[in-house]
Amino acid sequence: MVRMKAFFLSQPLKSSLFGALFFAFAAGLLAFPSEVKAAVLDSIFSCLTVLAPSLFPFLALTSFAVNSGASEAIGKVLGWAARLLFRLPSICAATLFLSFAGGYPAGAKGVSLLLQEGKITRSQAGRMMIFCVNPGIAFVVTFVGSGLLGSPQTGWQLFWAVTFSGLLLGVISSLFVKFPEKTQLQPQQKAKNALIRSASDACSSLLKLSACVVLFSGFTALLHGSGIFQVLVKLISRTGLLPPPLAASGLSFSLEVTKGALDSAALRVGPELFAFGLAFGGLCVHLQIFSFFESFPLPKWKFFSLRLLHGLFAVGMLKLWKHFLPETSQAAFQLYTPLPQNFGGLSTSMAGGASLLLMCCAFLLVLSKENDCETGQAVIK
Numbered sequence: 001m002v003r004m005k006a007f008f009l010s011q012p013l014k015s016s017l018f019g020a021l022f023f024a025f026a027a028g029l030l031a032f033p034s035e036v037k038a039a040v041l042d043s044i045f046s047c048l049t050v051l052a053p054s055l056f057p058f059l060a061l062t063s064f065a066v067n068s069g070a071s072e073a074i075g076k077v078l079g080w081a082a083r084l085l086f087r088l089p090s091i092c093a094a095t096l097f098l099s100f101a102g103g104y105p106a107g108a109k110g111v112s113l114l115l116q117e118g119k120i121t122r123s124q125a126g127r128m129m130i131f132c133v134n135p136g137i138a139f140v141v142t143f144v145g146s147g148l149l150g151s152p153q154t155g156w157q158l159f160w161a162v163t164f165s166g167l168l169l170g171v172i173s174s175l176f177v178k179f180p181e182k183t184q185l186q187p188q189q190k191a192k193n194a195l196i197r198s199a200s201d202a203c204s205s206l207l208k209l210s211a212c213v214v215l216f217s218g219f220t221a222l223l224h225g226s227g228i229f230q231v232l233v234k235l236i237s238r239t240g241l242l243p244p245p246l247a248a249s250g251l252s253f254s255l256e257v258t259k260g261a262l263d264s265a266a267l268r269v270g271p272e273l274f275a276f277g278l279a280f281g282g283l284c285v286h287l288q289i290f291s292f293f294e295s296f297p298l299p300k301w302k303f304f305s306l307r308l309l310h311g312l313f314a315v316g317m318l319k320l321w322k323h324f325l326p327e328t329s330q331a332a333f334q335l336y337t338p339l340p341q342n343f344g345g346l347s348t349s350m351a352g353g354a355s356l357l358l359m360c361c362a363f364l365l366v367l368s369k370e371n372d373c374e375t376g377q378a379v380i381k
Helices: 002-009 011-031 033-067 070-086 090-101 104-116 122-131 137-148 152-173 194-226 228-238 244-255 257-267 271-280 283-290 300-324 326-332 350-380
Strands: none
Touching (some): 033 194, 070 122, 070 152, 090 122
16 A cells, blocks of 8 residues: 555656646647637636636635634534534634535635634544535526526525535534534634735635636546547446446536536436535536645545545435425426526626626735735835
8 A cells, every 4th residue: 555655656657647648638739729719618608607706705705704703703603513513613613604505615715714723623624624515505506406407496405415415424524523622712813904815815716716617628628529538438338337428427527517517407317416416526626625725634535535425425315305205306306408508597797707807816916016015115124
């Protein structure tokens, strides 16, 4: 095991692998320019109409909760749930709530801030990353349910299946953990410029997340254009585990969750695959989460394994729902007509999303100049 680890992490091997990938991607960009261009344009549209408006408020709110001391106040009210259910300090209550309501990166952002502030231990941060990776209400209910499946009720059932399975995973991971020592929560003293710092954190995170989505869309286009994606689908389907439509949807979900949802709606797959894909999150989301930490607090093999387990739990929750509430499930999961261009009342437009991203860039530039001026004045003094 040690030898295998040393082999995979050896620097010469990494350099050779990255060099091969560089030439492969360069050749792919030259061979399939139109496919990559179309995929990148589609991903930019998704970022402007889905990602930016749904994630920015929650990213800012997550950062504000930690920077302003609001997490301490929330911990006094809801901290009992964090301690009783998950064996975590009371101060984690706000981050736990936002991780289930705000979308995949919101939980990771909050956990990384709590760890940087020294308010939780590395072990506690790693345990939180087991279950604080969930799709937000806006994405599941509005984009997937109303926009793609034409059924808000379906969106809500998918959201609760993924959410309850995440809660179950968190409770199981905490069964043999000691209760944390009770500490007297005091309002944070250094709350100066908390709003500005929160906006800056949200801007930086949003731009980083959007860049990851665009990059993965280009990568997926190369897989499709070169035929590698189709070959992988055939290999999966030949195992007998999944028919070709489910294999294609599952592979797409495993790469990038937004593209996976779009492809699954177009292929008219069942709700179970949506539940699994939304709970798993996709490699694009996983890389975004890793970027919030200088050193990820959980072994990555364990993180990926638990993402798969979360997906299986979500499928089980959905089946239980359909078993105990068959009439409701039948009405929700009736055959739907995919609506890829209708985002079900999502309160934004492409122009609005573009304006938000441009304002993020401008805000970061202005803030960096102000910081440079302050640093220069301090040096002069």
